Amino acid sequence: MDLAGENALAPYLPDFGPGSVWLVGAGPGDPGLLSLLALHALQRADAIVHDALVDPRIVGLARPGASVEYAGKRGGRPSPKQRDISARLVDLAKEGKRVLRLKGGDPFVFGRGAEEALALVAAGVPFRIVPGITAGIGGLAYAGIPPTSRDINTAVTFVTGHNSEGVVPDGLDWESLAKGSPVLILYMAVKHLGGIAKRLIAAGRPPGQPVAIVSKATTAEQRVLETVLGEAAAAAEANAIETPAIVVIGDVVRLRAGLDWLGALAGRVLVAEPIPGKQRQHAS
Ligand code: SAH
Numbered sequence: 530m531d532l533a534g535e536n537a538l539a540p541y542l543p544d545f546g547p548g549s550v551w552l553v554g555a556g557p558g559d560p561g562l563l564s565l566l567a568l569h570a571l572q573r574a575d576a577i578v579h580d581a582l583v584d585p586r587i588v589g590l591a592r593p594g595a596s597v598e599y600a601g602k603r604g605g606r607p608s609p610k611q612r613d614i615s616a617r618l619v620d621l622a623k624e625g626k627r628v629l630r631l632k633g634g635d636p637f638v639f640g641r642g643a644e645e646a647l648a649l650v651a652a653g654v655p656f657r658i659v660p661g662i663t664a665g666i667g668g669l670a671y672a673g674i675p676p677t678s679r680d681i682n683t684a685v686t687f688v689t690g691h692n693s694e695g696v697v698p699d700g701l702d703w704e705s706l707a708k709g710s711p712v713l714i715l716y717m718a719v720k721h722l723g724g725i726a727k728r729l730i731a732a733g734r735p736p737g738q739p740v741a742i743v744s745k746a747t748t749a750e751q752r753v754l755e756t757v758l759g760e761a762a763a764a765a766e767a768n769a770i771e772t773p774a775i776v777v778i779g780d781v782v783r784l785r786a787g788l789d790w791l792g793a794l795a796g797r798v799l800v801a802e803p804i805p806g807k808q809r810q811h812a813s
Contacts, residue, residue: 554661690718
């Protein structure tokens with residue numbers, strides 16, 4: 530089905546002009562989570578340049594005849610330099626192609642989308658940004674964990690678990706995070722989970738605080754490990770948790786007992802009890 534051929538949708542699907550780049554978030558995995566603009570771009574693009582984290586089923590929705598290039602960056606594998614990826618996007622656009630740069634999740638959330646977009650600006654290449662569902666929100670939803678819940682938290686923080694050198698980011702003020710952010714959602718954190726938990730506990734976060742690790746969220750291989758902060762790193766190892774995985778630290782994890790809708794579809798009995806240890810508040 531050609532989306533732009535549908536009269537009701539056509540007004541919302543801008544022209545994908547030759548010589549331009551669309552920087553598009555593909556979401557965490559499930560192709561059903563693609564936006565209409567993302568699907569439209571897949572149906573129009575001449576050249577697609579995608580990350581390792583983009584689900585193969587999504588790349589499979591490309592227009593037949595589109596060229597598809599992998600420009601992934603995964604730990605351990607040789608990967609093209611960021612500069613080379615940006616240069617490649619510019620070259621393809623200058624050749625007059627409709628270039629779709631497809632990234633996992635949202636392009637502007639720990640995705641280096643800003644760097645690529647700025648390279649396009651510098652080269653005078655027209656572009657559009659299409660946000661995607663980030664793993665830290667969409668992946669949690671598929672695990673039945675809300676990033677915020679009125680009775681639990683009024684703030685949430687997205688954190689990266691390693692810096693560009695691949696080590697725990699010491700530039701982060703872990704003590705303030707431990708004290709000030711009731712819910713932490715960590716990307717790229719499984720490898721350094723032990724060190725991160727140690728810093729948070731040293732800053733006063735209870736070792737018994739609930740943690741969930743959502744691996745390969747929204748795909749058929751999704752696994753969710755529920756544990757506590759003091760045991761999270763050992764539990765991840767003992768359960769051979771595979772990446773990519775999102776780590777969420779905070780009392781919202783308790784809500785999964787009632788909200789694991791995916792588990793319910795597979796027969797899990799959900800518990801609609803109020804959260805243990807939390808007083809229900811009612812709006813006046
Ligand atoms: N731009 C992406 C994040 C890229 S950083 C986004 O918005 O989602 C890569 C990290 O994203 C991974 O280390 C992991 O923490 C997380 N991630 C991406 N896809 C995931 C998935 N399907 N399940 C769990 N975590 C995922």
